Amino acid sequence: MEHWLHFARGPMFVAALAVLGLGMARLVLLNGASLAVMLHRTRSHGRTVAWKRVLHNTFLALRPFPASGGARPWYSLLSLVFHLGLLLTPLFLAAHIVLLERGFGVGWWALDPVVADWLTLGTIVSALGLLFLRVGSPLSRAISRPQDYFLLLLILTPFVTGYLAMHPLLNPWDYDATMLVHVLSGNLILGLLPFTKLSHVALLPVAQVFGEIGWHLRPKAGEFVAQVLGKENQPI
């Protein structure tokens, strides 16, 4: 067990980081290039991108609560808590920073352990809430892919095991086993980040541009819509 833990914390973590770094670089390069090609095509079709609207939409998408209060306020709230915990806890947990300092010689400011505890609990609860909302709403369920459930549960794992590892009295399992699951699931998240929808970490700023070009400025998009609606020869 100790050997496996050492392996997961050592070479496997380095591997996960390498995949994360290179995978993100790959995403940025590929998307940058795709964007350039798409913009070129758009321009050659005599259309222009409404950059103002794109920028506006990007900020709108970043806003935790929609202006109207949102159709699903609970969802918005849970999502906010979930994302806060997800970003802050792993990056600023004191124990993680100690490990990083020991391994790579770099460290930074750490969260107060009490705050970290509450953030972790908040993340767990909100993740469960999000899962419940996804399963509970027929509309959400209909558009959910297997990876939507899998990733949510995968993200939940290191938080639960991490909390148990920090509170041995609550932990029904062996410490090393808990830790191994914690590290393995954490590594898996890092490794999968650039290949799943989790990549919105890096691609958030350009997501709206793609939407804009892909949907609104697709050559002959209007004709397709008309075709689908059965109003082919009517003026748009």
Place this chain on the structure above:
Amino acid sequence: MRLLTVKSILWFFAGFGFVVILLRMLHGVGSVVALNDLLPWGLWKGGGVVALVPIGGAGFTLAAFVYVFHWRRYEPLARAAVLLGLMCYSSVAIGLTFDIGIWWRIVFPVFFWQFHSTLFEIAWCIMLYLGVLAFEFSHAILERLRWTTILHLVEKVSIVFIILGIALSTLHQSSLGTLFLATPYRLHPLWYSPLLPLLFFITAIGLGCLTITWVTLVTHWLYGVKQPLAPLTGLARIASIVLGAYLVLRLGDLLVAGKAGYFFTPDWNVLNFWVELLLSAILPIVFLSRRSYRESPTALFWIATAAIVGMSLNRVNVAGLATLSATQATYIPSWAEWFVTLGILSAAGLVYLLCVEHLRVFPTIGGAQVEGAHDLGTIDPAGWHTTFFRAPFAGARFFSAVFVAAVGLVLVLLPDSAVFGARPEPTPTRGPRSVELQRLEDASADLVQYVFPIEPDRGLETQRTRALLLDADANGRYVLFEHERHGDRLEEQGRTCAACHHQSLPFAQASSCRTCHRDMYQPTQIFDHGAHERSYGGNADCPTCHTDPTLPKTKATTVQCKECHPAMVETETLVRTGAGQEQSTLASGYKDAMHGLCVTCHQREVERGSKRPGFGECSACHRDVPTITGTLQRLREVAPRSTPMQSEGGRP
């Protein structure tokens, strides 16, 4: 689809090589290779340089055939051969850069000239020839860029460069053999020969014909184009003649030198010799002499493969494999070494295919064939592979994902020493030795003594006995193990045989010495037996500390640390010694360590203004000892983090 599969595999290996090269730059060459002092040249030099240079020999061979001898039949292959040479020599240059210990000094031979060194000559030849190859291949690039004026200029002077390239190749192909003329004692007699330079040069020509054949066949297969058989058949004929000459020279040389006696001795070197000769020369000669085999692409492919493998084996043998029996070295290339070699070759293969697709390398392979080979047919828009195979940049999407996956996988597969740098292994303990000794017993003084030389009479009752000698401090210096005395001592401590035997160890082993005598095996923070031993001059001065040689060398019978290091004893210590205990010597070091562990964080918390009451006071930890009062400031004064170990007493 077959092109995509092959390209994916190449990208995968390129990822492997990329990671190992980065790690090698980070931690040094020793952390990734399995080389040792007895075999300083391994796979990277033998396979990546000495074997790859003759594979790139296709460049000068075909250049001579087409441009000097005007054998127009081979013209369709000339450019491909030059590109093959360029790829091989670039791989050699890159491989060499990472093989040498200090990679950024690869340019030193340019500045520090050493005319007597064979390696110096080879380095310059390869460097210049790489330039010549780049010049020769610039035709294809200029053609594509349509820079016709420069192209005409280049074509005018190109024959000068071609002849220069042939002369340079003659020099370095043969000099690779000269390199190993310096190893008469290492290299097995079946390979060592004064003719090595000549043999290396001849085989480079023969192998050159077959490598370009192989590459042509494989490239045409990849793009689904019919192979141009006419030039290949001709090359096969030439190859069989050249290899025939090589076989005659090689065997003749061995016979003349009187080494025929080795031919049929049962020895793995001899087996290696015959396998090598069979693959590299005999099989190709036999098969290529028949017209039907020369005209069959399948047969040509397998014969060329055998020749390339066999000739590479020849180079690897000369460069190291055939020296193993003379030096008694062991060497199995590490995975990391394979990954780098494969990675560099894969990257070269990818660049080769890139050139084939975008430049006129083969007149038979152009835009239409390339597009045909890349056609994936219809893709299910809902399938998983749309994530990767989706325009634009379908290829880049897929291959980069393969590359990243390979990077992750190789980091998991590599051993710790490659990922984090080499660490020394624990010193091995040698097995025990049973010896005959003389046991002297002095009943009056309750003394038992064992002596090696049998001394006649010391007024003591003597008795012959067998005793175990153990490699106690794991450096090959044996000490006596007295089973009886261990039994007595354990009994005094109220422990049973189970202290050493019948523990829950695998195979019911007895526990090792280090279970109890930790300080001798593990240099700890407190005591390093090895360092003391070395500073006192090896085993000459054991009595410095183990003053009475008749007593077992335990902590109790040994000079205490404080006698040499008086500063270790804390005079103003806050840690109370237990009842009946002498003031501890080791405890001060332990105390420092414990305080160092806690105080650092406590101090930081207090400096940052912790709101917890009493966090900086001694009583924060020493809760049950009312006499310990004060604050952290005082604690740090009393217990500085490291007590200097002054050797005030010096050696007693």
Place this chain on the structure above:
Amino acid sequence: MTINHMAILNDVTKCTGCEQCVSACRDYNALPKEQNWRWLKDPHELSSARWTTIREEKTARGRRFVRRQCRHCLEPACVEACIVGALKKSPSGAVTYDPELCIGCRYCMVACPWEIPKYSWEDRIPLIQKCSLCHDRVTAEGKVPACVEACPHGATVFGERTELLAEAHRRLAAEPERYVQKVWGEHEVGGTSVLYIADFDLALDDFATHVDDTTPVPNRTFRVLRHMPSVFVGMSAVMGGTYWIIERRQRLQKEGASTGAKDEDGTGGGSEA
């Protein structure tokens, strides 16, 4: 002390294997701590942390101890091999090493007939490690090498090579029944600056075919290497000539064909195989 081709004479019959030379060498050259690296076969052998060592030999006359160190050959293979000239034979007799020049190609390790140069594989910037015959200590400080100074039994002595050879032969002549009548290092690979006399047949190298011939290793490579300029010129001339002849013949044929003359060759192809 004059520093004119100095040498070391090891009298194997006098060595007791106390390893004082090993300790002295380690201290004077400030060698790193000896550790059990995975590439070391035997921690007691020469390594990057041990420039001299004592090897125990079991002979018919009992245990004997042979000190191993760089032989400082008169015509060193390593110096000839070195691609940048980091290894040099100094006039004082020592083969010295310049770590600032070394690129780490390790050809010296391959070429050495005695397997002496060792590599510090553990370092990020690894270097060749071998005995320097205490070159700086001898030339600048005027002392004898640390190992010689440390030897309590006079088993290893330092002096001019010619004098030591004479001394060795004097000892062989004085006690012919004690010594094998041979000075190891007098003629092997052209002679070395570390000489041995012993009472049994020494094997100073680890090879199956022992180093016993007197050809200096550099001669073996330079015999070929010195012809390289002429090979280069010759090959260029042959290739240039061939090109010129065939080119001219083809041009003439083409001209002949265009003027309607009879083309005897017919193929227009040259001398294809």
